[in-house]
Amino acid sequence: MRNIRYVQVILLVCIISLIIAACSGKDSTDKGKAAGVSLLSGNWDQVLAEAKGQTVNWYMWGGSDAINEFVDQKYGTLLKDQYGITLRRVPISDTAEAVNKVLNEKQAGKNQDGSVDLIWINGENFATLKQAEALFGPFATKLPNAKYVDYNNPAVVKDFGLDTEGYESVWGSAQFQFVYDAKRIKPSDLPRNYKELKLWVEKHPGRFTYNAPPDFTGTRFVKQLFYESSGGYQNWSKPFVQQEFDTEASKVWDYLNELNPSLWRKGETYPKTIAELMTLFNNNEVDFAFTQDVGGIATDIGKGKLPKTARPYVFDTGTIGDYHYVAIPYNAAHKAAAMVVADVILEPKTQFEKADPASGWGDGIGIDPSKLEDEHKKLYGELKAKTGETAIPADVLLKHKLPDLQAAYTPALEEGWKNHVLFQK
Template identity: 45%
Template sequence: MLRMMAGVGGALMLTAGLAQAQDGNALLGMSWDEIVETARGGEVNVFMWGGADNINAYVSDYVGGLLEEDYDIALNRVPLTDTAEAVNIVLGEVEAGAAAGAVDMIWINGENFRTMKQADLAWCGYVDKLPNAALVNFDNPAIANDFGTPVDGCEVPWSRVQFAFAHDTARTPEPPRAIPELLAWAAANPGRFTYPAPPDFTGAAFVRHVFTHVAGGADALVGPFDQAKFDEVAERTWDILNELEPHLWREGRTYPTSITQLQQMFANQEVDLFFTYDPAEVGTAVVNGIFPETARSYGLSDGTLANTNYMVIPVNAANKAAALVLQNLLLSGEAQLEKAQPEIWGAATVIEPDRASEKVQAGFAALERHPSVVSIEELGQAALPELQADWTSAIEDGWIANVGN
């Protein structure tokens, strides 16, 4: 990480001419061909969660290879354990008056995007410049809103995901298929279940599932934050999770710190259930020999959370032209199809395939789902909307104060 950051730091050493060329308003006045020529021969520094080898390889090898071959642009992937790290870098640079920052793009959604948008840290108004934006249905509420925050042309969608659980059919043939069943199952099978401690993203999502169950469903929590409603639901939620704690792995004295650790625990048979915000991860783990072939992902009868993730360009990005070229590439039918391949990632696309070329349409039609991965159609029948960021941050902070401590 430090070695990669040292290389990225070179982006700060811009000549006056390059800094002017990367001015956002100047770029918006250019044609697409002019933007591409401005970007050619440069670099783009992408800050993103680095916990999945297959995703890292897709970005560095496939996307980076195309970017280098077609545009002579070097892609520098900077791995993060928490997206907030990149947001804080941008915030510090902007507060210090750094006009040419080290961060050109961030893989983001939810509270981190809301923070950037509210603090005017996100570059907005450029989406119409991207030719491949025509492949996206920006009228779709699931794309137009990021955890309840209107996107407003300040970020570009990249993938869609929905939370799913996983079990090994050889060890746990009948897993719990609703939150109440899961809580009862964990108490009846002490030590065989746990979840990563928030602020881990996936662990916090599990806590939101319990919170939503206690509230009586997602409809009770949709909309702006309601302190009275939060207090009512939170008290019962913390009671449930504290009562669950002695039945968790290691009697709840400690929690996994990341979804990567939980994945390894499931692989080592330390726990019997796994969950992820990317069901395709289960198929990839089977292909890579991490999970047994008998592993299967599944949804819950009372629903699981679903969301879209995005790419955002900071307002002080030093290489905005290259970032635009990269975003356009990420939205291409070919790149979205490659990302959807089960052996690559298996990620759900954000484009409308019927707007892409006939070859891309045929590719999507021919996709074969890995047998360990629950179908998007099955999951989608019980998809829950993510809560607005005020809710998610309050739930996360509340868990840390009332359960984690």
């Protein structure tokens, strides 16, 4: 009996200890979040004053020399000269590295003075940190330059289907576009939706194909068909339900299977990548290619990857686009300076310089041209004049931009395409 009572006492002590530890951990996490609350409730001058003299550790994919150079030289110089902020770019090969660092610090109870101040992020990585309550905010709409962002656009406020709720701020954009050769096809003859595309393909057998999922743009081509055949993207902002998906996806498989006999090589094979599709297009084997480059196709034309008369366009029914963002971890040591960086990269001038392949890397802008003042409209006009017909104006793309599906739909569509289209031959 004594032994039983002894065990009961030990168990009670353990339970109490666990409760205390859990509460302590929560209190510590709350303190980490509370450290930046005044920045969200105060004015911008307070943010600037606190940011001065700080060093921002910006974790970002480092695989592009053009991006690295622009961030270091353009942003780094501007932040140092105008705000007294030192920008330290921390190159990583995968955004998940930064995400895991934040999560590991949270697990270890390091809820203040974290290693990561800012992350270049979107999609699944953002979802992971948001669901773990490991983000600072909501801060995005507190930034002065947020006035240039269209927060009524569902593609802006939903990151791969997940509400951003101000926990990440826009940096740039990408969007699916079709590419055609103006020497071969008149604009008036272009298909403007998937129904018209099917008619065009059947009328011109062998002159169309698409890159096979799970290649990114191939999957996006199928996603857009899913939207159009099921009544629009508005029906799919909810969590994934297999039965509902299967019912509507069957229309997609029927469409693609009916299309197959009229595809390039009768649909018996598909290009594996967007690069292979561009090669087919450039060799005049097919009449359409795809691109995600909002900055236009001038670079690909210059490199001989596309004919000089290649032009991009989008369907009237819209095409899927996405934004990439920056987010601040909940335990960031330099939240004020990170907010200033997020604001600076939204400035119209730096947005246009980033979008210009000559000064940046041709990244799509994250702001809405209709919200610009006259001086910035002039700069935007100069950018459009540089790209000419090889780029779709940002305001046109924005008008036709559709948000992406929630993450769970992507593997379902890719697996469904494989089982119901690829293996049906």
